[in-house]
Amino acid sequence: MKHSFFFFMIIAFFLVTGFSEAGKSFSIERADIRATVKENGDLSVEEVYRYDFKGSFEGATRSFSEETASRLKNFKAYLLPDHQRKGDQAIPLKTKKEDGTYFAYSASKDETKHVMFRYVIEDAAQKFEDTSILIHSFYEKANTDFGRVKIEVRLPESVRARDIHAFLREKGNGKITKVNDSSVTYETGLYRAGTGSELRIYFPQSALKEAVRHPSYQTKDELLKEERDEAKRYAERDERIAGAERMILIFSGIVGFMVIMAVTLSFLKKRRRVMLSFEELESFDPVLVAFLYKKGRFTDRDLLAGMLSLYQRGLVTMRKVQAEERFLDDPKAPDDTYQFEFSGSKADLPKSDQLLIEKLFEQTGSDTYMFRLDSLSGPTEEECKHKEQLGKYERKRIILQNVVQKWTESVRQAPEFRELFQENRWLRMLSLSLLSVHTGLLLFILYADVVHQAGFMAACVIFGFALSAGIVLAKSKLYTTLFLAGLFLASVFTDSVHTILYYGICVGLSILLIAFIPAVKENRYASICRRSILSWRNHLRKEDLFSGRSLSQNEKTMIYAIVLEVEDESTVWFNQSANRLDYASPVLGMAAAGCLHYPFYSWQLPASQQHAGAYDAGGPGAGGGDGAGAF
Incomplete structure (x- = not known):
């Protein structure tokens, strides 16, 4: 009862807190900024914000970027009486600084207030040999909407309008509205959250009489030419972004049509009802069944198919023996294993069978060879504790992986296997085409969005190199998917939400298309056989296919259940112990005893030991943007 009451109080607390937070909001109706460039290059700033509070707040905030905060001094906050825009009768407020954010305490509830911030930024304007430059962002990326913003930058009195060259780098609606003697004015009707503005003002170097002169690496004319070129890019941004979105939508339509075609063809292919009977499938060699089931890609467990194929053809015998001593102390390891024995000349065997005998079997006599199932096993749990043994x-x-690889290649070269599966070269061509187009689209988006030149060049180098590597790696669906995901993540750094959304949809459709294109192309016979095998496997998992049949028939069926990795589900239909089944048939006994899993499971133990000490060392994220706010 106490616990129930405790949990009820926690839930009630969070509900009340949630509702109280949901009822709180604030807006900044207006921001007026007056910034004065001093003759030593410092920038003295006075900002007045009109807040409209809904609910209770402790005060207002002003955040700065890390670079600006490092040069900021003398920050003060004031509360202005109603309808006052200047600080003549301002009331000082208590402030506190945390990282790059200043907190000004002034309790508010359902009211409108004017809050003023004053501060100085050192060396905001710099003096060069033939010009002075003020480059400053009042908001690098605003964290809330401002209803209206007006910024007036006052230069030293000696500066005339004809000597001022003012430029604005902004992806919003703001404009430089006036350039007068000693002043530049910026205005915008709505300054949306996420918008950044950078004012770049060139004026005579003689105006900064007390500033230190810096060496010039470019002439004033060269700098102004760069500024005009960049201003042209900003002016054409909206038009270019619209063009990029049109290109994305057209390409998305093409990719979407291809997805529909791929889905339709896949559906029609599955509608083909030609199937082989279970009796026909049981006439297949176990290696052929495994090859069709795995689409020609064997793992170490598929070596069992090779062993059972030898057993089914009467080339080897098998019997239960005691496991190696190291397994007897492992509670997860079986105490018994199975031994395969071959007698005769290897030269009379097919090449793939010869390879199994040579690589896996141990010679015990002149023409006798022996293989133990537990010889495929990795380290025991006890051995994993001693890293020097690993x-x-x-x-x-x-060595085992090398054996599997060589055996797989040997099987593929056999005439009856060679034409079943082929690498789908269309997948590589399609992947390269998609990656090339998407890379081109991303670079165009970055250019249209006036991304910083360093970022644009970095994207060109990174994705250009990745695209070059794609000539070899494009046949991998994982590589293509990760490449496309990387392109989308790069697009997130742009400032056009609609473009990011459209590009994300286009990337998603492309990934979907790649998923529907098979990496391995199968011929019609392989397609029929594989569909039949998958159906057969499903029946082996869910139905009793052993009752009323002879021992030899059940043994044969169990071989295929082992090859198709459903022996556990199949053995539940036998009401006999593993020992009794082993006496009747070593295949049935091996399946019932569960000896098949451990040799392959044991290789997972070293990996789990290596990752046992890993942990997530994640930390809190940084804030998102600067500007005025409330708390």
């Missing part, structure tokens, strides 16, 4: 198992793992 080196030999790593070497063993590499």
